[in-house]
Amino acid sequence: MTETQPAEGLVSIPALLARNARERMDRPAYREKEFGIWQCWTWQQAHQEVRALAMGLLALGLNRGDFVAIVGRNRPSMYWSMVAAQMCGAVPVPLYQDAVAEEMAYVLDHCGARFVICGDQEQVDKVIEVQDRIHHIEQVVYVDKRGMRKYDHSRMNALADVLAEGRAAHFRFESELDARIAELTYDSTCVMLYTSGTTGKPKGVVLSNRNIIETAKASVAFDHLGQDEEVLAYLPMAWVGDFIFSIGQAMVAGFCVNCPESPATMLTDLREIGPTYLFAPPRIFESMLTSVMIRMEDAGDLKHALFKHFMEFAKGTGETYGMPRYRKQQSKPTLRRRLRWAYRFAMGIGFAVETILENAVRGFFVRLRHPIEARKYFKARGPLLNLYPQPWRDYFSYRTGEVLVYGPLKNTLGLSRIRVAYTAGEAIGPEIFEFYRSIGINLKQLYGQTEASVFITQQPDGQVRSDTVGVPSPGVEVKIADNGEVFYRSPGTFVEYYKNADSTASTKDSEGWVATGDAGFFEPGTGHLRIIDRAKDVGKMADGALFAPKYVENKLKFFPDILEAVVFGAGRDRCCAFINIDLNAVGNWAERNAIAYSSYQELAGHPKVYAMIRAHVEEVNRSLAADPILSSCQVHRFLILHKELDADDGELTRTRKVRRNIIAEKYADLVAALYGGAKTIATETEVTYEDGRKGHIRATLTLADAEVVPVAERRAAA
Amino acid sequence: MNAETPVEAIPTADDRKIGPVLMEMKHITLRFGGVKAITDISFDIREGEIRSIIGPNGAGKSSMLNVISGFYVPQEGEVWFRGARRPQMKPYQVARQGIARTFQNIALFDGMSVLDNIMTGRLTLMKTGLAAQSLWWGKAQREETEHREKVEKIIDFLEIQAIRKTPVGRLPYGLKKRVELARALAAEPMLLLLDEPMAGMNVEEKEDMCRFILDVNDEFGTTICLIEHDMGVVMDLSDRVVVMDYGKKIGDGTPDEVRGNQAVIDAYLGVAHD
Numbered sequence: 001m002t003e004t005q006p007a008e009g010l011v012s013i014p015a016l017l018a019r020n021a022r023e024r025m026d027r028p029a030y031r032e033k034e035f036g037i038w039q040c041w042t043w044q045q046a047h048q049e050v051r052a053l054a055m056g057l058l059a060l061g062l063n064r065g066d067f068v069a070i071v072g073r074n075r076p077s078m079y080w081s082m083v084a085a086q087m088c089g090a091v092p093v094p095l096y097q098d099a100v101a102e103e104m105a106y107v108l109d110h111c112g113a114r115f116v117i118c119g120d121q122e123q124v125d126k127v128i129e130v131q132d133r134i135h136h137i138e139q140v141v142y143v144d145k146r147g148m149r150k151y152d153h154s155r156m157n158a159l160a161d162v163l164a165e166g167r168a169a170h171f172r173f174e175s176e177l178d179a180r181i182a183e184l185t186y187d188s189t190c191v192m193l194y195t196s197g198t199t200g201k202p203k204g205v206v207l208s209n210r211n212i213i214e215t216a217k218a219s220v221a222f223d224h225l226g227q228d229e230e231v232l233a234y235l236p237m238a239w240v241g242d243f244i245f246s247i248g249q250a251m252v253a254g255f256c257v258n259c260p261e262s263p264a265t266m267l268t269d270l271r272e273i274g275p276t277y278l279f280a281p282p283r284i285f286e287s288m289l290t291s292v293m294i295r296m297e298d299a300g301d302l303k304h305a306l307f308k309h310f311m312e313f314a315k316g317t318g319e320t321y322g323m324p325r326y327r328k329q330q331s332k333p334t335l336r337r338r339l340r341w342a343y344r345f346a347m348g349i350g351f352a353v354e355t356i357l358e359n360a361v362r363g364f365f366v367r368l369r370h371p372i373e374a375r376k377y378f379k380a381r382g383p384l385l386n387l388y389p390q391p392w393r394d395y396f397s398y399r400t401g402e403v404l405v406y407g408p409l410k411n412t413l414g415l416s417r418i419r420v421a422y423t424a425g426e427a428i429g430p431e432i433f434e435f436y437r438s439i440g441i442n443l444k445q446l447y448g449q450t451e452a453s454v455f456i457t458q459q460p461d462g463q464v465r466s467d468t469v470g471v472p473s474p475g476v477e478v479k480i481a482d483n484g485e486v487f488y489r490s491p492g493t494f495v496e497y498y499k500n501a502d503s504t505a506s507t508k509d510s511e512g513w514v515a516t517g518d519a520g521f522f523e524p525g526t527g528h529l530r531i532i533d534r535a536k537d538v539g540k541m542a543d544g545a546l547f548a549p550k551y552v553e554n555k556l557k558f559f560p561d562i563l564e565a566v567v568f569g570a571g572r573d574r575c576c577a578f579i580n581i582d583l584n585a586v587g588n589w590a591e592r593n594a595i596a597y598s599s600y601q602e603l604a605g606h607p608k609v610y611a612m613i614r615a616h617v618e619e620v621n622r623s624l625a626a627d628p629i630l631s632s633c634q635v636h637r638f639l640i641l642h643k644e645l646d647a648d649d650g651e652l653t654r655t656r657k658v659r660r661n662i663i664a665e666k667y668a669d670l671v672a673a674l675y676g677g678a679k680t681i682a683t684e685t686e687v688t689y690e691d692g693r694k695g696h697i698r699a700t701l702t703l704a705d706a707e708v709v710p711v712a713e714r715r716a717a718a
Numbered sequence: 719m720n721a722e723t724p725v726e727a728i729p730t731a732d733d734r735k736i737g738p739v740l741m742e743m744k745h746i747t748l749r750f751g752g753v754k755a756i757t758d759i760s761f762d763i764r765e766g767e768i769r770s771i772i773g774p775n776g777a778g779k780s781s782m783l784n785v786i787s788g789f790y791v792p793q794e795g796e797v798w799f800r801g802a803r804r805p806q807m808k809p810y811q812v813a814r815q816g817i818a819r820t821f822q823n824i825a826l827f828d829g830m831s832v833l834d835n836i837m838t839g840r841l842t843l844m845k846t847g848l849a850a851q852s853l854w855w856g857k858a859q860r861e862e863t864e865h866r867e868k869v870e871k872i873i874d875f876l877e878i879q880a881i882r883k884t885p886v887g888r889l890p891y892g893l894k895k896r897v898e899l900a901r902a903l904a905a906e907p908m909l910l911l912l913d914e915p916m917a918g919m920n921v922e923e924k925e926d927m928c929r930f931i932l933d934v935n936d937e938f939g940t941t942i943c944l945i946e947h948d949m950g951v952v953m954d955l956s957d958r959v960v961v962m963d964y965g966k967k968i969g970d971g972t973p974d975e976v977r978g979n980q981a982v983i984d985a986y987l988g989v990a991h992d
């Protein structure tokens with residue numbers, strides 16, 4: 001590892017903020033939509049706000065080394081709180097805002113936070129609820145004043161008041177604050193993030209300024225990010241991705257962070273902002289795609305046919321004709337770029353007009369002759385004249401598609417200005433991935449974790465595939481252990497787990513190599529990393545064959561109808577699975593097929609739904625059978641669960657990863673039934689409602705068999 | 719506290735300020751032909767309180783609300799508002815005095831967006847008339863901006879930002895009710911009349927609505943007069959409750975008093991719970 005210091009003394013986030021305030025004074029730094037209007041703060045204003053807030057916190061008695069818990073939705077003031085805490089020499093600890101009081105209590109207790117900064121009354125209530133057990137919380141600061149008037153304010157303040165106090169008292173605290181900022185070093189703690197972890201209690205990952213700033217610099221250079229980038233900050237602030245993205249990279253590159261009006265308006269805000277750089281877990285891309293598909297199913301014949309045709313067409317050609325030019329430098333649009341764009345657009349319009357005219361005429365005659373079969377006809381044959389030779393024809397077709405389909409589609413999704421988009425956190429379905437790439441969105445994959453300050457591997461422009469996670473990020477070394485586990489070492493490697501030396505030692509060795517806990521291998525030839533599964537989850541079946549549940553679950557989840565899947569089979573002779581249907585997709589399918597249902601449970605148990613899911617399972621089985629290593633992971637029997645797996649019930653982590661062991665324990669009766677011979681089973685399950693109350697639901701579930709492809713040859717060989 | 723209008727202590731759940739009498743109904747009797755919908759009812763509403771009217775179907779609750787809002791004119795009795803007897807008034811005149819209401823059956827413009835629907839709530843406050851709006855463009859526009867700002871605050875308050883531009887016709891029932899509340903709030907009323915705001919809602923929607931009603935009362939200091947069926951909700955929300963049966967008042971007081979009142983137990987609650 002290189003122990004370098006950055007030249008300009010930019011060793012902390014506050015220092016970077018001060019630099020941006022100097023060099024980018026009037027450029028936008030933060031925007032937030034409030035009361036229907038985008039409010040904007042320049043770098044200079046943001047710097048002043050943060051300083052005032054920091055002085056206000058000093059006035060409240062914030063000490064060096066204190067932990068400041070921060071919990072709320074993404075808002076500029078929440079980000080400022082983090083930087084203000086850093087200015088005071090304290091450590092910000094962002095928490096998941098949808099955590100229930102119980103989970104919050106653990107983290108607050110573990111880090112010993114003296115200050116908690118809350119977004120609104122809901123969060124304050126949770127803090128008050130745990131305060132009778134946790135006595136070290138001294139000050140609660142809240143942003144949204146709504147509903148807060150009745151509360152006891154002896155140890156509670158509105159953020160606006162803290163800011164005002166900071167401004168008023170700036171003569172008293174100015175020098176103290178500057179002294180504290182000057183004390184920050186490259187190796188002092190920048191932030192502490194709790195990882196949800198698939199097992200055990202969350203662990204506090206301590207990240208230093210070096211970790212965050214080095215990683216941000218490397219990744220900003222990797223994708224040529226500059227101050228013109230627009231991003232939407234909507235991911236949980238407690239997630240390392242959001243910290244790197246909305247604080248690390250934003251401060252290093254100096255781009256503007258936009259905060260949505262409310263979680264429910266995220267998609268509208270996305271459209272209004274038109275981000276150029278996007279970071280999202282697969283489920284966001286998934287739900288966007290699902291909403292498009294649902295809308296297209298209801299569209300008129302011509303629109304539907306055009307959409308089908310051009311999406312089919314884009315699959316092969318999008319990589320070639322659709323991608324934005326990979327830019328090495330940031331620049332204002334030059335005349336040449338504008339001309340090129342105008343030319344492309346005019347070309348597209350010309351062909352679009354031709355296509356529509358031709359189709360209108362043809363459609364008219366087709367409808368005259370076979371009024372009922374019109375849709376079938378359009379499905380069967382492409383709507384374009386084939387006047388031009390290849391590859392011209394493809395180029396023109398793609399331009400036409402751009403005007404008619406891809407452009408409007410990207411526009412409704414709010415993705416028309418995207419230069420770089422990353423999906424991370426989990427594997428993404430190849431169809432989904434391909435869909436976005438084919439319409440010209442530079443969606444790439446990234447493999448990382450909190451302990452690495454996100455980046456371990458990522459895909460360079462032009463080397464993007466759905467089944468790999470790319471090459472090691474700049475500055476990161478990666479090696480594969482004998483058992484297949486992936487190890488890495490980088491400037492972003494975390495300092496330690498807070499108050500947990502044992503875990504630190506078992507995760508990071510003396511040379512700085514960190515175990516990811518994932519099993520994978522480098523693809524020969526390309527040097528790209530492929531991840532199979534969690535290393536400890538890659539188990540053995542009774543006959544010694546490899547058991548990789550996550551791999552199978554992902555294959556299942558790639559079907560839009562399947563929301564979650566849990567596969568069992570470790571130490572057994574065959575695999576079985578729990579399935580969660582996607583209410584959105586299946587509900588729509590049911591509506592279109594006139595299947596009546598009154599509840600989730602009824603829909604999940606419907607024989608036709610079972611038939612559909614069985615078809616999906618059997619398709620997965622066929623593709624598994626093709627891979628000799630994984631062929632014994634085929635699913636023999638499955639059931640569709642009567643309730644959605646839920647983080648509130650402890651079945652998923654907050655980032656929606658399944659907790660297989662907990663599920664196996666909780667639904668032991670169902671697992672046993674899958675391996676028994678019964679056709680149905682009655683069961684009762686405890687559920688937790690949003691407000692924390694508990695209840696029970698009862699159901700009788702069907703157990704279904706799925707056809708498997710025989711793998712006799714391999715068995716015989718083994 | 720105000721010395722001229724001494725306020726005897728009214729026990730409330732918290733230390734919210736309850737002011738002097740805002741509106742007083744004196745011996746109201748309302749007849750429809752031969753049917754007596756309301757018989758000689760008197761009660762008062764104090765500033766800043768949440769006052770509920772409960773009673774079985776057909777007891778005359780909605781009629782009472784209509785008397786307050788000026789839709790019906792009682793044959794007998796007087797309505798006193800802010801210390802003076804209110805002369806017979808048209809509903810829009812009543813609205814100008816700062817009384818807004820929602821209806822038992824949703825009355826919104828289905829084709830219009832949520833935002834435009836809420837804007838209609840501000841009509842009573844608009845100063846420039848149509849003619850002036852076309853002549854004094856600049857002034858009218860300034861006023862429009864002002865109104866829009868107020869409406870946006872309410873949208874934010876009721877957490878309906880995501881449906882701002884959606885036509886009301888496409889919204890589910892629970893949200894429509896919330897939009898109706900927003901429209902009533904847009905008039906910046908001092909007295910808000912809610913006719914069964916939670917009827918037909920599921921538990922979660924009811925909880926949301928309760929929270930909004932409490933917040934409105936707390937944040938804007940709006941006095942609220944509420945008709946509701948759900949006893950749990952009424953007892954939790956209200957400062958004082960009027961109980962009606964067959965057009966007559968059979969009980970009046972804090973939720974605890976009403977719960978203990980034998981006449982009320984017999985006539986309405988049937989069996990005393992708890």
Ligand SMILES: Nc1ncnc2c1ncn2[C@@H]1O[C@H](COP(=O)(O)OP(=O)(O)O)[C@@H](O)[C@H]1O
Pocket residue numbers: 750753754755773774775776777778779780781782
């Ligand atoms: N416009 C009207 N014309 C005739 N009778 C009416 C009218 N409005 C209400 N009533 C009668 O007055 C009585 C009280 O009705 P209402 O105030 O709607 O009761 P509640 O709201 O308590 O269910 C009922 O018997 C009803 O039939």
Ligand SMILES: [Mg+2]
Pocket residue numbers: 779780822
């Ligand atoms: Mg009624």
